[in-house]
Amino acid sequence: LELFGNSVEIIQDVGVAGIHRALAARDRIEACSVAIIVAGMDGALPSVMAGLVSTPVIAVPTSVGYGASFGGVAALLCMLNSCASGVTVVNIDNGFGAAYAASLITRTIGVSIGNKLSADPNASNRKPVIEE
Template sequence: MRADEVRSLLIAVREGRISPDEAVASLRRLPVDDLGFAQLDTHRELRQGLPETIYAEHKTPAQTVAIAERLLAGTTGPVLATRVPPDSAAMLVARRPEAIYHPVARVVVVRSESEPAPLGLVAVVSAGTSDQPVAEEAAVVAEACGIKVERVADAGVAGLHRILAARAPLDEADAVIVVAGMEGALPSIIGGLTGAPVVAVPTSVGYGSSFEGLSALLGMLNSCAAGLVVCNIDNGFGAAMFALRLLNRKRA
């Protein structure tokens, strides 16, 4: 349930369209919906402004579909699943034809944010083509939550002119998500080029001593660009949620 849904419920009581008892019955379903194998936090969006999202990896297709169906029934907001295996995506799209599967991002968006105007602009910059799955996870999730996204692909530090040629979206963005593997240097470069909040996402892309993203993570944590925020390895979703928190506050 969302804040605007609670507000609408209270207005309906005030205007006599529903009774106080009916409103109490609607609120009584909060904040947990017990499915047996999962307990859905139906109050999360009301508290945090962030939709509860299905992490589909290691869930069965039937579990993913059941959770999605219950979330759809309980909110008018976006419903999405991340790290979705192909068999789960196929079942979810078969059950819900309006669902859209993004195979590169491994994200299924069943319902997007319906706000007519975007919350703001986020630039999603990836250092290399191999970083695209993580960058797309961030971009698709952000778009589903009502954020306008500008993608800048393959702009790593090995060819610095590429990021310098993309200054316009960096200057215009309310926040910048930077996705990089290898040594993870790109967020520091971008942090020195823009005054927008920069969210760095290390990826597990790289050769042996990259230690599956640990090298990039440590490089970003030790950035000399002040105020850089760093997410976990391959966590494009977390970067999108941080951007959503920022923009929700801006809107408030």
């Protein structure tokens, strides 16, 4: 994302197994233009976070998992079946694709805001977030 000219905030070790960590990160994620959520142990995290924030969520399943992860297919299917709105899913281990999609979203936000005043005074200062 930084290569595309975006500022990045990384929030690590947020998972649904300890939901208090996800809730603690909520305000930081809400302050961002887009959230890239990487999950391999369970694909539920993007759905949970998308239900908690109004920020667009890009879900990245990873090939690392436990139990019957099937090389990331279990997390991918979970993310594809998300009932939360605003979730975009990229392929297994496709962090670059997620970053590119996030960059397109932030660029579109920047174009729509332009040099005019926004209803949200912090809108132009919002940045993508990567959550692991």
